[in-house]
Amino acid sequence: xxxxxxxxxxxxxxxxxxxxxxxxxxxxxxxxxxxxxxxxxxxxxxxxxxxxxxxxxxxxxxxxxxxxxxxxxxxxxxxxxxxxxxxxxxxxxxxxxxxxxxxxxxxxxxxxxxxxxxxxxxxxxxxxxxxxxxxxxxxxxxxxxxxxxxxxxxxxxxxxxxxxxxxxxxxxxxxxxxxxxxxxxxxxxxxxxxxx
Amino acid sequence: xxxxxxxxxxxxxxxxxxxxxxxxxxxxxxxxxxxxxxxxxxxxxxxxxxxxxxxxxxxxxxxxxxxxxxxxxxxxxxxxxxxxxxxxxxxxxxxxxxxxxxxxxxxxxxxxxxxxxxxxxxxxxxxxxxxxxxxxxxxxxxxxxxxxxxxxxxxxxxxxxxxxxxxxxxxxxxxxxxxxxxxxxxxxxxxxxx
Numbered sequence: 387x388x389x390x391x392x393x394x395x396x397x398x399x400x401x402x403x404x405x406x407x408x409x410x411x412x413x414x415x416x417x418x419x420x421x422x423x424x425x426x427x428x429x430x431x432x433x434x435x436x437x438x439x440x441x442x443x444x445x446x447x448x449x450x451x452x453x454x455x456x457x458x459x460x461x462x463x464x465x466x467x468x469x470x471x472x473x474x475x476x477x478x479x480x481x482x483x484x485x486x487x488x489x490x491x492x493x494x495x496x497x498x499x500x501x502x503x504x505x506x507x508x509x510x511x512x513x514x515x516x517x518x519x520x521x522x523x524x525x526x527x528x529x530x531x532x533x534x535x536x537x538x539x540x541x542x543x544x545x546x547x548x549x550x551x552x553x554x555x556x557x558x559x560x561x562x563x564x565x566x567x568x569x570x571x572x573x574x575x576x577x578x579x580x581x582x
Numbered sequence: 583x584x585x586x587x588x589x590x591x592x593x594x595x596x597x598x599x600x601x602x603x604x605x606x607x608x609x610x611x612x613x614x615x616x617x618x619x620x621x622x623x624x625x626x627x628x629x630x631x632x633x634x635x636x637x638x639x640x641x642x643x644x645x646x647x648x649x650x651x652x653x654x655x656x657x658x659x660x661x662x663x664x665x666x667x668x669x670x671x672x673x674x675x676x677x678x679x680x681x682x683x684x685x686x687x688x689x690x691x692x693x694x695x696x697x698x699x700x701x702x703x704x705x706x707x708x709x710x711x712x713x714x715x716x717x718x719x720x721x722x723x724x725x726x727x728x729x730x731x732x733x734x735x736x737x738x739x740x741x742x743x744x745x746x747x748x749x750x751x752x753x754x755x756x757x758x759x760x761x762x763x764x765x766x767x768x769x770x771x772x773x774x775x776x
Contacts, residue, residue, distance in 0.1 A: 390589040398596055398735060426636075436759035444652070456755075465657035468603040475776040479607065481657045483677065500753025519750075522655050522679050524763065527773050544770050546655050546763040547679055549712060550748045 397471050403536045404469060404476045404529050411538070412462040417578075418571035420450040428530065434542045442541065454571055456494055458516070459487040461569075464525070470564045476536070480525040487553060488491050490515045507552065516553030522546045591665050597730040598670045598723045599661060606656040611772075612765040614644040621732050623723065636735065648765055650692055652681040655763075658719070659759040670730070678715045681747055682767035692754045693744060701746055711753060716740045729737075 398580070407426050414423035430440035431491040437452075438445045453460060465481040488498050495517045496504055507513055523545040530539040556562045569575055601620050608617035621627070623755035631646070647654050658677040671754045682692050689698050689711060701711075716732040722734040750756045763769055 389586060390593050395589060398592055402597060411722040412606050434761065436761060437774075438756060463659075465659050466603040466606050468600070468607055470774075472776045477774045477776065479603075479749050479771050481606070481655065482619065483657055483679075496754070498755045500750055500756070503748070503750055504752055522657075523759075524771065528776065542761060542770055542774075543759065544761045544763050545751075545756070546653055547681060547712070548749050549679075550750055553640065 393396070399489045400471065400476065400531065400536065401469055402477060405467065406466060406569060407536055407538060408464060408480055408527070409476065409524070412464060414446075415449065415453065415462055416460050416569070417573075417575050418450050418454050421447055423450060423542075427541075428433065428532065431538055432540045434540075436543055436545070442538065449495075456488050456489060457483075458540050459485070459569065460491050474547055475539075476527075477530040478525070478527045478529065480527070482521070482525060484521040484523075485518065486521065487516055489520045500538045503550055512551040512552050514552035514554075516555065517550065518553045518555075519548050519550040594665060594670060594730065595663050598663060598672060601723060601730055601732060602658060602661060602663075602672065602674055602719070602721070606658060607771065609643065609647060609656055610654050610763070611767075611769050612644050612648050613767075614640060617733075621735075622726065625732055625746065626734050628734075629706065630737055630739070636732065650680075650682065650688065652683055654678070654680045668725065670721075672719070672721045672723065673719070674719040676715070676717045676719060678717070680713055680715070681749070682711045682713070684709045684711055697744060699722060710747040710749065712749075713742055713744040715742040736757065 410422060411426045413419065414426065424443055427442035429443060429444065432440065432441040435445060435449070435580050438448050448582040462484045465482045465483060467478055470477040485500075488495050492504070497501060499517060499519065503517075504513075523543060526542040526544055528540040529536050557568075567576055604616060606622045607613065608620065610651045618637055621636035621640065623637060625634040626634065627639040629639060629643070630705060633640050655678060657679075658679060659672045660671055664671045682688055686698065691712070693713075697711075717737060717739040720736040721732050723730050725734040751762075761770055
């Protein structure tokens, strides 16, 4: 086997650091951690998120506030990540599957999922306390290395699909009752205590 | 101290991961050239819907996917790789979501003859069907002239769930998410260059 060059090792490290940024974003969002989210973007980064388009530091403030207003639970799981390496720039595509549980409030369901969704459910007799959706999309990012550190310089969010249903969560019965460690917004989540 | 062979294995693993994710992009964007580039010319794909030469499979599936599905997404999650005698043997967990237009012809082609009679389309509130499929790609990747590509792929299906689709694109919060994926070179990913 041919010898590995320093350039190849550097690329591996850069890819690993970019992966770390991409997963840190998900933790920041799902735990509503604004400081952590700000740390994944450069000061002049742009986020074209749809619900917000503009400076990413402002987006971080906006989305961390909003996510707690609209959703009881969110989980942003990134799957395949394709990275294209251009030295100090990494162009990435991250496949996303996200679960959202909208707060139990008709006004919020209407604002998030729209009036037709509600009307169709009413017609079918399927109103529920909670409504959820799965979202499939992709983060299309450009990360830049500045002074040895990688962060996102531009993010675009591309939506591929979504599925909206009345929620049917079970928390306190059956096998689920035993799964007592539950995720939450904020520093009380178990992940923050996962230290040596 | 890390040995040269450990470093070489790390590089090989990264290059193989890159091939596996490139396949997903090729399929979901219906990019025939990209898909052909992930397989060796003599590669075999045992995909179920097609079994044989993988270059021929590429042409078959890129045409097929646009015919069967309004949209297709192939998410690979955990990828377990074993590096043995210079070859990579990988297992990639797959969660795929696809949407099918509700015409009798398409639904019967994808779901078979009995599915339509089990669902009440009038009550579904929508004219599309969606399914999730969970499975695994079992691959052998080979390096030739410094390049890694798939030499053999086998697809295992573990589960699938089929339901009327309830997408929202033009109302509520979803309306503002106006960047949408598509087949072909107009998808945003192709413009993502430095």
